[in-house]
Amino acid sequence: MKISTKGRYGVAAMYDLAMHSEQGPVSLKSVAQRQMISEHYLEQLMSTLRKAGYVKSVRGAQGGYLLTKDPANISVGDIIRVMEGPIALVDCLLPNPEDKDCCERAGICVTRGVWAKVCDSISTVLDSITLADLCREEKH
């Protein structure tokens, strides 16, 4: 049960933008260097974030990326869901489970409740932390 680099790098990149995007667009290169992420790989992640509407890009020289919202309105949970998909530890907890009968074995699946509680708990924590919180923490 690991979080992938997509999620980790995604949060790191968004945090980096929150810290540096007040004086105009921030280039992929500088984010990659500060956060120690492969530039080409980060490019793919930024593309995901852009398509999801969390960042906008400025092409051409002196271009880069900007947040589309206030850091206080972007939670870590938002980013994780974009990068890693819905927070559902098991398939039958997905918004639209493809296999509706997955829990019909031996009556109602008892263990499903366990995973549901864990997912709730994860979501609660992730949704309660915003980029603004992280920035504040850095400046302590």
Added chain:
Amino acid sequence: MKISTKGRYGVAAMYDLAMHSEQGPVSLKSVAQRQMISEHYLEQLMSTLRKAGYVKSVRGAQGGYLLTKDPANISVGDIIRVMEGPIALVDCLLPNPEDKDCCERAGICVTRGVWAKVCDSISTVLDSITLADLCREEKH
């Protein structure tokens, strides 16, 4: 961020044993059938659980598996940790992180705190649910 079948099946199998092992050993076959798990695959999982000391086996005809402890003293967290390894969403939260410098980029890694909170929350939930709880739930 999914839980693998190792963890899921592990919990399902342990729950199955808790429900059925009062009248002697429970065969792999019957657990596999009730929980709809491949018999050969489950065999490997039971081997892991046995080596970790959570079940004991009785070989030969009429053999099978038994829990080694009271269901009230086995938490879902115990099982998950055996089946999936330590609950550490990122490597730098492992008990003995192999790369101690992983969080040294840009000073102290701000995002690490996020993952630590999530891990704590997951552990708390998983450790608070025992096999006995699951059995009680089934009987409602």
Added chain:
DNA sequence: AACAATTCCTATCGACTTAGTCGGATTTAA
């Protein structure tokens, strides 16, 4: 107009993990 910086896009890849399968060896109750 040329150049350099930068984002955008598609394809590919090696290593690893997952979720099994297969074939047998060993043990033991009936």
Added chain:
DNA sequence: TTAAATCCGACTAAGTCGATAGGAATTGTT
């Protein structure tokens, strides 16, 4: 003796991860 069962090691198909490669398109600067 036989059938039921655990034990063990090797193998595998498919998918994911974390990139890498190569170029096309856009735009500020000179």
